[in-house]
Amino acid sequence: MSTLPREEWYDLARTTNWTPKYVSEDEMFPEEMSGARGISLEDWGKYDEPYKTTYPEYVRIQREKDAGAYSVKAALERDNFVERADPGWISTMKAHYGAIAVAEYAASLAEARMARFSKAPGNRNMATFGMLDETRHGQIQLYFPHTHVRRDRQWDWAWKAYHTNEWGAIAARSLFDDMMMTRDAIGVAIMLTFAFETGFTNMQFLGLAADAAEAGDHTFASLISSVQTDEARHAQQGGPALKILLEHGKKDEAQRMIDVAIWRSWKLFSVLTGPIMDYYTPLEARKQSFKEFMLEWIVAQFERQLLDLGLDKPWYWDEFMRALDETHHGMHLGVWYWRPTVWWNPAAGVTPEERDWLEEKYPGWNDTWGRCWDVIIENLKEGRPELTAPETLPVICHMSNIPIVGTPGNGWNVKDYTLEHEGRLYHFGSEPDRWCFQVDPERYKKQMTLVDRFLAGHIEPADLMGALIYMNIAPGETGDDAHNYEWMKAYMPEKQAAE
Amino acid sequence: MALFPIYTIFEEDFVVQLIPVDTEDTMDQVAEKTAYHVIDRRVKPKEGKVLRVRHHESGEVYPRDMKVQDAGWRPTETLDIIFADE
Numbered sequence: 001m002s003t004l005p006r007e008e009w010y011d012l013a014r015t016t017n018w019t020p021k022y023v024s025e026d027e028m029f030p031e032e033m034s035g036a037r038g039i040s041l042e043d044w045g046k047y048d049e050p051y052k053t054t055y056p057e058y059v060r061i062q063r064e065k066d067a068g069a070y071s072v073k074a075a076l077e078r079d080n081f082v083e084r085a086d087p088g089w090i091s092t093m094k095a096h097y098g099a100i101a102v103a104e105y106a107a108s109l110a111e112a113r114m115a116r117f118s119k120a121p122g123n124r125n126m127a128t129f130g131m132l133d134e135t136r137h138g139q140i141q142l143y144f145p146h147t148h149v150r151r152d153r154q155w156d157w158a159w160k161a162y163h164t165n166e167w168g169a170i171a172a173r174s175l176f177d178d179m180m181m182t183r184d185a186i187g188v189a190i191m192l193t194f195a196f197e198t199g200f201t202n203m204q205f206l207g208l209a210a211d212a213a214e215a216g217d218h219t220f221a222s223l224i225s226s227v228q229t230d231e232a233r234h235a236q237q238g239g240p241a242l243k244i245l246l247e248h249g250k251k252d253e254a255q256r257m258i259d260v261a262i263w264r265s266w267k268l269f270s271v272l273t274g275p276i277m278d279y280y281t282p283l284e285a286r287k288q289s290f291k292e293f294m295l296e297w298i299v300a301q302f303e304r305q306l307l308d309l310g311l312d313k314p315w316y317w318d319e320f321m322r323a324l325d326e327t328h329h330g331m332h333l334g335v336w337y338w339r340p341t342v343w344w345n346p347a348a349g350v351t352p353e354e355r356d357w358l359e360e361k362y363p364g365w366n367d368t369w370g371r372c373w374d375v376i377i378e379n380l381k382e383g384r385p386e387l388t389a390p391e392t393l394p395v396i397c398h399m400s401n402i403p404i405v406g407t408p409g410n411g412w413n414v415k416d417y418t419l420e421h422e423g424r425l426y427h428f429g430s431e432p433d434r435w436c437f438q439v440d441p442e443r444y445k446k447q448m449t450l451v452d453r454f455l456a457g458h459i460e461p462a463d464l465m466g467a468l469i470y471m472n473i474a475p476g477e478t479g480d481d482a483h484n485y486e487w488m489k490a491y492m493p494e495k496q497a498a499e
Numbered sequence: 500m501a502l503f504p505i506y507t508i509f510e511e512d513f514v515v516q517l518i519p520v521d522t523e524d525t526m527d528q529v530a531e532k533t534a535y536h537v538i539d540r541r542v543k544p545k546e547g548k549v550l551r552v553r554h555h556e557s558g559e560v561y562p563r564d565m566k567v568q569d570a571g572w573r574p575t576e577t578l579d580i581i582f583a584d585e
Contacts, residue, residue: 330513337541372513372541379539387540395506395515408513408541416506416515416555416577425573427506427515451517455504455575 010052014125017045033117035184039248047120047240051233058129062136065226072222073144081217082148087482088280088347089215093145095280095344096208097158099168099272101141103176108134110180110188114237118185120244123237127185130193130234137227144223153476157343164472167450168271168342171401174447175268179261182443186241187257194238195261198305199298200269201231207277207293214285239309246310256439259314262302263432266320267327267400274328275335278358279349280482289361291324299324316432323430325362329369330405337376338390339479340464341471347482350377351490364411371409380488390464396449397429399436404429421445503567505529506577508555509537515577522568526552526561533580548582555579 020028025041036044053061082090111134114127145158161169179191205228212221245254277290288296299321306313314320336346350358350373358365379387394403395416404427406414417428421441428434437444450467453459459470468478501522507529508515518533530550538544553560555577561570572578 333513333541369513371511375539375541375543390536392519392536393517395517404515405513408511410511412511414508414513414515416508418556418577420573425575427575427577454517 006052006054006057010054014121015045016121016124017041017119029117029119031184033113033184034119035117035186036119037186037245037248037250037253039119039244039250041119043244043248044119044123045121047122047244049122049126049236049240051126051236053129053233058132062132062230065229066136066140069140069222069226073147073219076219077147081219082151085217086215086282086285087345087484088282088349089212089217089285091344091347091482092208092211092276092280093217093220094154094157095272095276095342096204097141097145097155098161098343099172100204101138101145101158102162103172103180104134104138104141106176106180107192108138110134110183110192111234113183114185114188116185118189118241120241123185123189123241126234126237130230130237133230133234137230140223140227144219153474154343154345154479157477160472161343165450165453166341166343166471166473167396167401170450171271172268174401175264178264178443186245189238189241190245190254190257191261192238193235194242195258196265197231197235198238199262199302200265201228201235202297202301204269204273205231206297207273207288210287211277211281211285214287215282239305242309242311251311255311255314258306258311259316259432260436260439262314263316263320263436264400266323267397267402267429267433270323270327271331271335271402275332275346275349278328278361279332279354280347283354283357286357290328291361294324314432316430316435319430319432326407327405329362329365330407331402333369333372333408334394334403334405336481337388338394339481340389340468341473342479343473343477345479345482348373348487351487353490368407368409368411377488377491380485381491393451393454393467395427396451397433398426398447398449399428399433399444401447401449402429503572504574505567505572506575507533508577508579509533509542510579510581511542512537513541520567522566524567525563526565526567526570527563529567529578530580537580545582547584549585551581551583553579553581 029036108131111127111130115124115131118124118127142158145155148155162173179196180188183191205224209221209224209228212224242254245251274290277286277293303313335342336348339346355366355370376388379385396402397404404416417431417434419426419428419434419437422445426437428437448456454462454467459466503520503522505518505520506515507518516533516536518536520529520532529552534550551560551563
């Protein structure tokens with residue numbers, strides 16, 4: 001039996017904005033869930049998704065994707081790549097899985113909100129597939145690391161991280177709760193799919209896939225590419241929603257949602273992806289610096305898309321460009337220094353050759369972050385490892401939930417952006433972080449950072465051990481230097497010669 | 500005499516840190532308690548320099564013998580610890 005080509009029936013079949021008979025439109029699409037913003041059902045019906053697919057097509061393609069990724073995994077199982085991989089690469093995988101896998105389920109709920117409550121039929125249709133995508137991403141990114149749980153307990157954090165009060169997990173949860181779990185359907189379309197997925201998922205997944213292939217980890221590369229192809233499709237839900245908002249004079253509101261989502265996403269990626277790309281990935285496997293990748297994949301892409309749609313660059317764009325040179329170096333130094341508080345083993349990434357690379361990519365690195373590393377290296381060299389470990393907490397930003405950092409050494413510029421609101425003193429890592437709070441203080445004002453919890457007496461005993469217990473970091477899970485300080489040999493020529 | 504939390508930024512360091520001080524502490528003691536978490540950890544000491552406490556936002560530098568309880572700080576007030584000649 002011949003069937004009609006998709007383009008001859010698709011638009012008609014997904015035009016499902018029927019007039020409800022048994023309930024009112026407001027009961028069917030409550031504003032707090034739909035976020036129609038006063039735009040009529042008829043106008044939302046004009047939403048035109050750029051990527052059209054049908055359920056049979058979707059199932060066939062997804063089956064092929066799964067078969068591909070699982071086959072590569074099965075074929076390479078005996079290859080034991082993980083046994084011989086650089087420890088920095090292992091840390092990359094552990095950090096990635098812990099920060100991303102379970103959040104995919106949250107993304108599935110966000111897609112479900114659009115699938116049920118968006119007033120745009122095209123959005124509902126695409127989100128139905130998006131919902132299935134995200135469930136697949138959660139499953140596959142839990143299944144792959146599970147193979148390695150027998151190697152050490154840090155791998156178990158792929159599942160465990162989001163169920164703890166570990167500081168990085170709090171930061172990731174705070175961002176994803178904000179964008180995925182507590183927004184109406186149109187807010188999700190714009191903040192999650194347009195702002196976060198178009199740019200930042202690209203960075204995490206395309207960049208990591210390239211680095212994985214270069215590092216010889218074809219299992220991880222195929223997994224990541226498999227996920228990315230879904231993202232490339234369902235990330236396209238935000239654009240048409242933005243067009244409708246702009247046509248109805250809602251530019252300011254749309255712009256605000258984008259500006260908040262881009263900044264918040266950037267900050268999380270500055271602590272997660274920045275250190276991975278510029279410090280953990282073995283030098284010979286690095287394709288681009290984090291900054292180069294950001295400029296190519298996010299900055300250029302966002303600028304073009306925003307301007308094409310009739311939106312503006314976020315007001316903080318100059319600050320964003322400046323931060324690309326700076327923030328992730330501070331995050332890396334902080335994560336390494338407070339390494340017992342993370343579920344992976346941070347790679348220092350500061351051998352003389354790596355420092356040359358950092359200086360080339362970030363001129364001035366040696367006079368700034370390098371100065372702090374000089375002291376750390378000196379301590380390790382002279383047998384004072386206790387001075388390379390923390391005895392107090394870094395102050396955590398009330399928006400990003402990650403430490404407040406700046407440039408050290410000759411470029412010293414560390415700044416705390418404070419705000420007193422309803423008698424409480426808040427601290428932020430940047431002007432845009434503080435602005436995100438000021439845009440909607442009701443949404444954020446009750447958030448307690450890890451330091452707030454410490455000061456409120458939630459952490460007992462009030463020391464590092466108490467903090468580790470509070471963060472559910474069990475013995476055998478605490479982070480330590482990825483290479484067990486082997487890289488220090490480069491700074492000890494006399495000992496190296498003796499060996 | 501009571502424990503009092505402040506946030507400090509040490510000159511040439513990269514991060515803001517939580518430092519528990521006492522309301523009876525002098526500014527020199529505040530600087531010393533911060534230095535414990537920074538000097539010879541991420542920043543080298545500077546010979547011939549003393550450490551002074553400065554309000555992060557207003558830039559006011561406090562007298563070295565002033566006590567925390569007299570400085571009018573809010574809990575988690577942010578302060579710079581800077582190298583100075585005297």
